[in-house]
Amino acid sequence: MIARLNGTVVDIGLSHLIVDVNGVGYLVACTAHEIKKAEIDKPIVLFIETIIREDAFLLYGFATKIEQDWFQLLTNKVQGVGAKSAIAMLSTLSLSELATAIQNEDVKAISRTPGVGPKVAQRVIAELKGKLPAGDFTTNGTPASPPVGLIASEAIQSLVGLGFDKSKAEKAIRAAVDELGDAADIASLIRIGLARAN
Template sequence: MIGRLRGVLAEVDLDHCVIDCAGVGYMATCGSRTLSRLPAIGSEAILYVHSQWSAEQGPRLYGFLDRDERKAFNVLVTIQGVGPKAALSVLDVLPPAELAAAVAREDKAAVARANGVGPKLALRIVTELKGKPLTEGTFSPVAVGVHSEAVVSAPVPSIAGEAVAALLGLGIAEMNARRAVEQALSDKGEEAGLSAIIRAALQELGK
């Protein structure tokens, strides 16, 4: 099974890219958020890959820019009714840490923003993801004398993630929302607070 690709980015299309690894082009299906963050064509690219095989379609590769996205995808596709396309759609609107936060607060509406995910499926996703790790996690050593199981830190939603989610709720395209929030954070800094970042992002967008 292929777990990672490192090579030259040869092609980018609406739903996939091609990575040239030593003269062999590997086509990986990706979400729009991943595709929008790829380097320029001709540059080196690294994709973390989920490999899938079926009798009907043969081998399929799904590509992600980090291990956490691949981990969340792997968990999502184990849920009944969530195929690869729906899983990619969920990760397009909710990166892993934000998805974990939405699950923790039982925010079905946030999950239902994903293209092709209705209220019933969003409820199932939130219900079945409860208690499941959606990221690789950060492991810390435990003190002497404490039971030696790995301690995984829970993902905390960032101001950037919450601000982007708020703009998405206003119908703003994700790529535009992320760029506006990044500019707002650059201008004001995280200490300005969530509401100030959202206002600055809206001003950046001319709204």
């Protein structure tokens, strides 16, 4: 079972990346966000969800563990949502948008996903409301403030994925949040966090 890949992007497709790891090329289905960020000949670290079928051995890649947790929730808990639909949903909505839509029972927002109609969107809400991944929300159901908020959590997971100690990554991202304030976004947090963690 493949759980994580650390390699170099050698090809970028419409819905996949090919990641070279020590001379072996792995075809990994990814969200549109990940594909957009990828660059040929640049290093990449992906958390991998492996799905084995009779006719295929499929890899799905995620920049953060939180994204992978969401993929697992969607595919394992919601009837009618397979891997393809889950990737489409995570490509259409950011994690914070999806979490907010579930909390607010916003069927229309989830239905923006190609191939996901109102009935499936309603099932997503019914099955996942109150079961969101740990760290996404405070106990009263409202978005938490950084550094425990969703964006900061993603940034921390990204640094951990790059090999940094978790406590060091948390300290670096906390400092980045303090520096950026309301202007904090995932790319800026990771950039400043990397500088602080080194």
